Structure formats: structure tokens, C-alpha cells
Amino acid sequence: MRTLEQTTQEVLDLAAKHFQLPAGSLEPADDFFKKLGIDSLQTLEMLSRIENHFGIELPDYEVQGVSDFKTLAERIQSRL
Amino acid sequence: MLDLSKYQSIGQALKDALDQYADEVCLIEADREREKERLTYRDFKARAHPFVTALQEGGFAAGGRASIIMTNQSKWLISAYAIFFAGGTLVPLDYKLTADEQWQLVKHSGASVLITEYPIWRQLGASAGRAAATNVQAILVTEAPANADLAGAQRWEEFRGAGEPIFVPRGRKDTACVVYSSGTGGRPKGCMMTHENYLEQCAPFPALYPLWPGATYLSILPTNHAIDFMLGFFYPFVSGAIVVHLRTLRPEYVRAAFPKYKITYVTLVPVVLKNLQKGLQARFEALSPWKRKLFNGLVAVNKALTRSRPRVGLSRLLLKQVHEAFGGQLRAIIVGGAFTEPQVLRFFYDLGISVANAYGLTEACTGITVNDLKPFRADTVGKPLPGMEVRIMNPAADGVGEVSVRSKTVMAGYLNDPELTAETIVDGWLLTGDLGRFDETGHLQLSGRKKNMIVTEEGKNIYPEDVETVFESLAVKEFCVFAANYIWPKRSMVGEKLVLVVHLEPGQQYGEVLRRDINARNKRLLNYKRVHGVVILDEDFPRTASLKIKRNVLAERLAKLDNATAILSL
Numbered sequence: 131m132r133t134l135e136q137t138t139q140e141v142l143d144l145a146a147k148h149f150q151l152p153a154g155s156l157e158p159a160d161d162f163f164k165k166l167g168i169d170s171l172q173t174l175e176m177l178s179r180i181e182n183h184f185g186i187e188l189p190d191y192e193v194q195g196v197s198d199f200k201t202l203a204e205r206i207q208s209r210l
Numbered sequence: 211m212l213d214l215s216k217y218q219s220i221g222q223a224l225k226d227a228l229d230q231y232a233d234e235v236c237l238i239e240a241d242r243e244r245e246k247e248r249l250t251y252r253d254f255k256a257r258a259h260p261f262v263t264a265l266q267e268g269g270f271a272a273g274g275r276a277s278i279i280m281t282n283q284s285k286w287l288i289s290a291y292a293i294f295f296a297g298g299t300l301v302p303l304d305y306k307l308t309a310d311e312q313w314q315l316v317k318h319s320g321a322s323v324l325i326t327e328y329p330i331w332r333q334l335g336a337s338a339g340r341a342a343a344t345n346v347q348a349i350l351v352t353e354a355p356a357n358a359d360l361a362g363a364q365r366w367e368e369f370r371g372a373g374e375p376i377f378v379p380r381g382r383k384d385t386a387c388v389v390y391s392s393g394t395g396g397r398p399k400g401c402m403m404t405h406e407n408y409l410e411q412c413a414p415f416p417a418l419y420p421l422w423p424g425a426t427y428l429s430i431l432p433t434n435h436a437i438d439f440m441l442g443f444f445y446p447f448v449s450g451a452i453v454v455h456l457r458t459l460r461p462e463y464v465r466a467a468f469p470k471y472k473i474t475y476v477t478l479v480p481v482v483l484k485n486l487q488k489g490l491q492a493r494f495e496a497l498s499p500w501k502r503k504l505f506n507g508l509v510a511v512n513k514a515l516t517r518s519r520p521r522v523g524l525s526r527l528l529l530k531q532v533h534e535a536f537g538g539q540l541r542a543i544i545v546g547g548a549f550t551e552p553q554v555l556r557f558f559y560d561l562g563i564s565v566a567n568a569y570g571l572t573e574a575c576t577g578i579t580v581n582d583l584k585p586f587r588a589d590t591v592g593k594p595l596p597g598m599e600v601r602i603m604n605p606a607a608d609g610v611g612e613v614s615v616r617s618k619t620v621m622a623g624y625l626n627d628p629e630l631t632a633e634t635i636v637d638g639w640l641l642t643g644d645l646g647r648f649d650e651t652g653h654l655q656l657s658g659r660k661k662n663m664i665v666t667e668e669g670k671n672i673y674p675e676d677v678e679t680v681f682e683s684l685a686v687k688e689f690c691v692f693a694a695n696y697i698w699p700k701r702s703m704v705g706e707k708l709v710l711v712v713h714l715e716p717g718q719q720y721g722e723v724l725r726r727d728i729n730a731r732n733k734r735l736l737n738y739k740r741v742h743g744v745v746i747l748d749e750d751f752p753r754t755a756s757l758k759i760k761r762n763v764l765a766e767r768l769a770k771l772d773n774a775t776a777i778l779s780l
Contacts, residue, residue, distance in 0.1 A: 190281070191283075195330050196333070
């Protein structure tokens with residue numbers, strides 16, 4: 131079982147890879163809409179990638195209002 | 211559809227619809243590929259009535275306000291129905307706003323009840339903005355896990371009263387909803403929509419886009435938006451039709467829903483329609499050369515046969531595969547929320563898929579003009595709907611002026627803002643702030659904006675005042691944000707941008723440090739709200755006695771600058 135820290139790190143790595151950013155350029159407290167300048171459709175694409183990686187289902191409404199990686203990782207952790 | 215002329219309120223019409231269409235399916239809720247729920251109008255009533263009783267037991271009465279902040283789902287509509295049944299006023303809020311913004315509007319609306327979903331409540335409950343919204347007496351949260359700490363809220367599912375609720379009648383002129391058209395960072399614009407607004411808006415729809423028991427409407431646009439509230443709730447319900455909620459907006463599941471639920475109508479914002487176009491184009495390009503040639507030939511035949519009007523049956527035969535991908539039952543895609551480029555509309559029409567291009571604004575309920583497709587015109591937003599008087603104010607030599615509307619669908623005014631109401635509704639005419647002209651066939655052509663705002667392709671209205679807070683305490687003498695089109699009018703409704711106008715301190719230069727600071731602040735805004743350039747003005751901004759910037763006077767001064775050189779990049 132992953133720890134929350136491990137999950138958070140994996141989410142950051144996945145997001146950096148998905149948006150072609152250098153590894154380590156994202157922080158847990160970063161707001162992904164603001165930091166990445168992405169829209170909601172691009173966020174959905176990122177979520178699909180995260181789901182495949184963790185093998186979980188993360189409904190849209192479950193992450194509604196979530197905009198930082200830390201909270202996103204917490205929502206993922208609760209479903210692992 | 212029910213004869214809406216007989217009704218005084220939307221609550222009364224919905225109540226009758228539930229009885230008249232009792233055995234028909236009214237709602238389908240799916241989560242990805244799984245169908246979670248299928249309710250008849252009878253089931254809907256059985257779910258809603260105990261909820262109304264509980265509201266009434268809690269003291270909710272005529273004129274009481276209740277806010278809903280939820281994604282599209284059955285409990286949104288059940289809650290809204292309950293509020294209307296109890297004679298209340300609904301305050302639908304955008305679930306995509308931040309928690310602080312939502313609390314700000316809840317406070318402004320004076321709502322005593324807040325209805326929301328557990329994932330949204332987690333954000334709302336933790337937000338500092340909650341403390342100021344002292345008007346909220348009861349908070350109801352849907353789908354909370356068994357062990358969840360609800361921080362003072364109650365479970366929606368357990369909020370049930372015993373016994374039959376009492377229907378509370380309302381008059382046509384009473385406020386049915388307060389719908390916020392903007393104002394999260396600045397001046398809240400809460401449009402007070404009356405029962406009459408909705409009843410009159412809905413009346414002409416069946417002649418244009420008929421719905422019937424069994425017809426399906428795919429509800430994708432947020433229900434808090436004026437368009438989905440009308441087309442994804444009120445109109446299908448008073449027609450006995452089916453509303454489909456998906457609970458996901460992921461493209462693969464949205465695509466799959468068309469054939470699965472045999473969708474009759476859907477409303478999309480222009481950016482999603484464009485994405486759909488891109489996807490289809492990619493599929494066409496992947497065809498082998500001879501298949502593509504055959505396909506292009508069929509499209510050309512369809513184009514020729516539908517020149518004067520759509521022939522859905524014929525198009526479905528000719529371009530079978532394309533239509534099957536859309537479920538084979540699609541009557542029209544309605545596009546709204548922002549201006550759509552003509553080439554996108556043309557693309558779909560040539561495939562035999564009618565895209566109903568319309569024009570409207572929240573202040574006028576939903577739609578003002580709509581394309582009747584007789585013939586299809588991609589370059590206009592159609593003709594005024596029955597009951598709409600549309601006039602071009604002070605037209606220039608080319609006929610272009612401000613579009614204004616007088617009809618029973620125009621809002622009563624902005625909540626708690628008589629000054630703004632008086633500026634917006636003059637002698638009974640709603641000034642839209644949009645510029646346009648009528649062509650010789652009576653079609654409205656939009657050509658720009660008079661008001662200082664932009665609308666993104668996602669249908670989001672951005673007001674400069676709402677963006678300015680992020681630049682507060684910027685190290686300059688003064689600053690102001692404008693829509694570039696407002697300063698330098700451009701005959702276009704696309705590609706609108708915001709600019710930051712700054713007045714530097716004496717001797718100050720627009721250097722790297724300032725540019726970086728502006729950029730850093732800009733990045734704190736959501737991408738579609740960001741400014742795209744800086745304009746330097748070396749003079750004091752004109753101000754009122756209360757020191758507010760006179761934006762219109764400042765814009766006139768800025769207009770004298772050459773926009774090709776005045777806008778500095780960031």
C-alpha cells in the first residue's frame with residue numbers, strides 16, 4: 131500500500147510527464163489550473179491518465195472543486 | 211407540451227407535468243457506462259414530495275431563497291422542483307467557481323438554504339468564506355459517505371418529512387430564480403427571473419424544436435446555466451420528455467451516450483463543438499482515398515439536397531455511419547453560451563446535422579433569436595423568437611447599432627442593484643451591449659460588443675472588473691483592465707482579449723521587474739481570464755467624485771492610441 135507521500139509524488143510525476151514539463155517542476159500545493167494554464171477538458175485527460183496508472187476510478191464529481199495536487203492525491207489515496 | 215399560457219408559475223406547470231406524464235420516463239442518470247437510475251415522472255414526484263415536506267417543516271415558505279451548487283444530476287432537479295413547489299426562489303450557482311466565490315454569491319443572494327454535493331461541500335465547508343454567509347440556516351449535502359464529518363450540514367437523503375406537502379402558488383411576476391450572470395470578483399449581477407420569463411420563453415420552442423414523451427435531451431451544460439435550466443429541465447419536463455445526466459464529461463463517455471440513449475437534442479458550447487469537428491475530421495482523413503472520395507461525394511449530394519431546408523431522414527440515409535455515431539435520432543445540436551464561427555456550423559450542416567445557432571443572454575431568460583434553418587444561414591444568429599421585439603439602437607450608416615430587446619422574457623432587474631438595473635433596462639428595453647444589424651431577410655448578424663467584457667469560446671463571460679483584484683498593489687501609479695475590443699472596436703465576436711492599462715509613477719520605466727510581476731500575477735488567474743498585453747498611458751486616469759475610474763472616458767482616451775503598437779506583449 132502506497133503512503134500519501136508516495137501517491138502525491140506519483141501524481142506530480144504523471145502530471146509533469148503528461149504536460150511535458152521537467153521532472154520536479156511541480157509542487158503538491160500547486161494549483162494545476164493556474165500553474166499549467168489548462169482548461170477543464172485537459173484536466174479530464176490528465177485524470178484519465180491518473181486512473182490508468184493507479185487502476186482506480188475517480189469520478190468527475192469526486193474531484194469537482196479540487197485544483198491542487200495535494201488534495202487530488204488525497205482523493206486518490208482514499209480510493210486505493 | 212402543456213399549454214403554458216394557463217399557468218401562473220413554473221412550480222404549478224411542473225407539478226401538473228408530473229401527474230400528466232406519470233408513467234413516462236423523465237430522468238436517466240448514468241455514471242460512465244453504468245446506468246444508475248431511471249425515474250418516471252411518478253418516481254420523481256415520490257422522491258420530491260417528502261423533501262418539500264421537510265423544507266416546509268423547517269420553515270421554508272413563499273419567497274424563501276434556496277441555492278443549489280451541484281453538478282448535473284437527478285437530485286439537482288428534484289431539489290429545484292421542491293423549492294418551486296414550496297413557493298421559493300431558486301438561486302442556481304456555478305459549481306465550477308471557487309468555494310470563496312460561491313460563498314460570496316450565496317451571501318449576496320440571501321439564501322437561507324444551501325443544497326450541494328459532498329465533494330463540493332468538502333471545499334465549501336473548509337472555506338473561510340463560510341463565516342460571512344450568516345443568512346444560511348440549513349445546508350443539505352447529497353451522497354456523503356457513511357462516516358463523513360458534515361461540519362454542521364445535514365444529509366440530503368435523510369431530509370424527508372412525513373405527510374403530503376402543501377403546494378404554494380406564486381404569481382407570474384414573482385421571482386422564480388436569481389441567476390448570476392457574473393460578478394465573482396466585483397459587482398454581483400444577480401438576474402431576477404420571474405415565472406413569466408420562463409413560461410413565455412418556453413412557449414415558442416415546440417414549433418421550432420419539438421419534444422415529446424420518449425424524446426431525450428442530453429444535459430451536459432451546467433444546469434445552473436440559463437440554457438440548461440430551460441432546455442435540460444423545464445422544457446423537457448413540461449413536454450414529458452427524458453433528461454439524460456451522465457455525471458462525467460469525458461469525451462469517450464459523452465460519445466457513447468448518443469447511440470446508447472438515442473439522443474434527440476444536446477446543447478454544447480462552441481469550444482466542445484469545435485473539438486467534435488476536429489475528431490470527425492481526423493476520422494474522415496483516415497479513410498482510404500477511394501472511401502474518402504465516395505464520402506465527399508455523398509456530402510456534396512447532401513449539401514445540394516438540403517440547401518433550402520434540412521431533410522433529416524434523407525441525410526440519415528445518405529450519411530448513415532456519421533448519423534449512427536450520433537445515435538441515429540439526433541434532431542439538432544443546439545450551440546450556445548458564446549459566438550460560434552460560421553465554418554463550424556457549416557461543417558455539421560453539410561453532414562446533415564443541424565446546429566441550431568442562437569443568440570441570447572441570461573438577462574433575457576435564454577434565447578432572443580434562433581436560426582429556423584429555412585434556409586440554413588451560418589453567418590447569422592437567426593430571427594427573433596415569437597414574442598421578442600428586437601431593435602437596433604442608434605444604427606450607424608451600415609445599420610449596425612446596439613441590439614436591444616423588449617419582451618416578457620426580460621428579467622425584473624438585478625438583485626439589490628437598482629442603479630445597474632436602470633442602466634441596463636431603459637424604457638422597457640434591455641440593452642444587450644452587443645452590436646449587430648438586421649439583414650434584408652430579417653436575420654440578426656452580430657458584429658462586436660459595446661460593453662466592456664469578453665466571452666470565451668467556453669461560454670464564459672469575463673468582466674475586467676472581476677480580474678482586476680489580482681493586480682491590486684501593483685507597483686505603478688494606477689491601473690485598469692479593459693477588453694481590447696471595447697477600446698478599439700473590432701467587427702468580430704471571436705478572439706476577444708483583455709489588456710492591462712497602466713499609468714507609471716513619474717520617472718518609472720516599464721522594465722523587466724514590473725513585467726515579471728505582472729506575469730506572475732496574471733498566472734494566478736485561470737487561463738481564460740488572463741490579460742494578453744499591457745498598454746502604457748502617461749496621464750492620470752479620469753475619476754468620479756468618489757474616485758472610481760471613469761472607464762468610458764478612459765477608453766475614449768485610449769482609443770486615440772494606435773492599437774497595433776500600443777499593446778506591449780507580456
